[in-house]
Amino acid sequence: MSTKSSKKILSDRNKASEIVAGWKKAGNKVVFTNGCFDLIHAGHVEYLEKASEKGDKLIIGLNSDSSVRNIKGKERPIVNQYARAKVLAALGFVDMVVFFEEDTPLELIMSLKPTTLIKGADYNISNIVGADFVIENGGKVETIELVEGFSTTNIIEKIKRL
Numbered sequence: 001m002s003t004k005s006s007k008k009i010l011s012d013r014n015k016a017s018e019i020v021a022g023w024k025k026a027g028n029k030v031v032f033t034n035g036c037f038d039l040i041h042a043g044h045v046e047y048l049e050k051a052s053e054k055g056d057k058l059i060i061g062l063n064s065d066s067s068v069r070n071i072k073g074k075e076r077p078i079v080n081q082y083a084r085a086k087v088l089a090a091l092g093f094v095d096m097v098v099f100f101e102e103d104t105p106l107e108l109i110m111s112l113k114p115t116t117l118i119k120g121a122d123y124n125i126s127n128i129v130g131a132d133f134v135i136e137n138g139g140k141v142e143t144i145e146l147v148e149g150f151s152t153t154n155i156i157e158k159i160k161r162l
């Protein structure tokens with residue numbers, strides 16, 4: 001039996017696009033962010049909650065395991081995509097989690113056409129994938145300040161030193 005949170009997790013990009021189009025037609029501002037979210041930490045949660053406050057619906061584009069391996073190295077991810085998605089989908093302010101296999105979320109962003117694209121302030125707007133597309137389609141691109149002291153890499157390094 002699927003749970004309330006598991007219903008938020010989608011692999012089917014067309015289905016996700018149909019749902020987002022319905023949200024937008026109903027007048028919702030749809031916020032999109034993306035990431036690997038491996039070993040989810042308090043910085044991620046603070047960031048996602050702030051992102052959710054930028055609109056009515058929050059979608060997370062989640063890098064698949066093969067995508068994470070390509071961009072962060074063969075040791076990653078520590079946690080598989082389904083488990084990462086499960087934790088994210090359990091957050092009350094998250095409305096959808098969609099996997100993407102590519103190295104970047106550009107094709108997913110072009111399919112979903114979000115109102116607002118958000119990344120952490122470790123990126124500047126000029127190098128955020130999808131920013132040009134969202135702005136050209138009348139949307140907004142914003143960054144959110146990082147919470148000091150939290151990163152998946154730091155957590156891994158700390159565990160290695162035990």
Ligand SMILES: Nc1ncnc2c1ncn2[C@@H]1O[C@H](COP(=O)(O)OP(=O)(O)OP(=O)(O)O)[C@@H](O)[C@H]1O
Nearest residue numbers: 035036037038043047119120146147150151152153
């Ligand atoms: N400490 C933090 N505070 C707020 N946002 C964060 C923090 N760390 C990461 N983010 C944001 O969360 C999203 C996912 O980032 P990511 O999964 O790369 O986390 P990470 O902890 O930086 O991982 P890694 O150390 O492997 O790079 C990105 O948009 C990033 O800007």
Ligand SMILES: O=P(O)(O)O[C@@H]1O[C@H]([C@H](O)CO)[C@@H](O)[C@H](O)[C@@H]1O
Nearest residue numbers: 034035036037103104105127128129
């Ligand atoms: O978890 P990360 O490393 O912050 O997420 C990456 O973000 C990249 C970003 O969107 C580039 O502007 C993206 O290309 C990559 O696929 C990861 O999601």
